[in-house]
Amino acid sequence: MNIVFFYAVPALLVIGTVAFMEWFAAWSHKHIMHGWGWAWHKSHHEHHDHALEKNDLYAVVFAGFAMAMFALGHFLWWPAWWMAVGISIYAILYFFLHDGLVHQRWPFKYVPRKGYLKRVYQAHRLHHAVEGRDGCVSFGFVYAQPVDQLVHQLQLNKRGFDESALKEEDQRAT
Numbered sequence: 673m674n675i676v677f678f679y680a681v682p683a684l685l686v687i688g689t690v691a692f693m694e695w696f697a698a699w700s701h702k703h704i705m706h707g708w709g710w711a712w713h714k715s716h717h718e719h720h721d722h723a724l725e726k727n728d729l730y731a732v733v734f735a736g737f738a739m740a741m742f743a744l745g746h747f748l749w750w751p752a753w754w755m756a757v758g759i760s761i762y763a764i765l766y767f768f769l770h771d772g773l774v775h776q777r778w779p780f781k782y783v784p785r786k787g788y789l790k791r792v793y794q795a796h797r798l799h800h801a802v803e804g805r806d807g808c809v810s811f812g813f814v815y816a817q818p819v820d821q822l823v824h825q826l827q828l829n830k831r832g833f834d835e836s837a838l839k840e841e842d843q844r845a846t
């Protein structure tokens with residue numbers, strides 16, 4: 673078997689799947705979680721002090737799907753195995769950025785002050801800066817639009833928003 677096929681195709685499958693997952697996560701966050709799937713996602717948009725949210729069931733669904741893809745790849749169709757690797761890498765990025773960095777579900781506080789991490793942090797804080805399921809912005813996670821564009825979108829949506837989302841001091845996001 674030739675070497676390009678052996679390394680390049682799996683690498684492309686993994687990178688392509690990570691990119692696809694960012695698109696799919698943003699799409700499903702907007703159209704499913706803020707649509708007919710709001711019953712689970714609502715828990716993530718409310719203040720609470722529980723360790724778990726009903727919204728975490730989405731992570732369980734995604735994990736089940738990744739496991740099914742690993743099995744499919746192992747037994748029937750090998751490309752699915754590399755796609756499952758891509759889904760898993762995306763899940764790690766997502767948990768680090770969303771659950772860790774923004775929502776601080778880990779036992780220490782770190783608020784990024786500059787660069788990419790600050791942009792991701794503020795963009796998702798703006799997602800949570802309006803009440804309820806409608807008129808929200810910034811549905812993606814790993815890619816974040818520039819913060820001034822998001823603020824402009826909120827103004828176009830005619831949604832007042834909690835401007836403390838843009839403040840630099842350390843405060844727990846909800």
Ligand SMILES: [Zn+2]
Binds near residue numbers: 713
């Ligand atoms: Zn949301």
Ligand SMILES: [Zn+2]
Binds near residue numbers: 716770774775800846
């Ligand atoms: Zn969130």
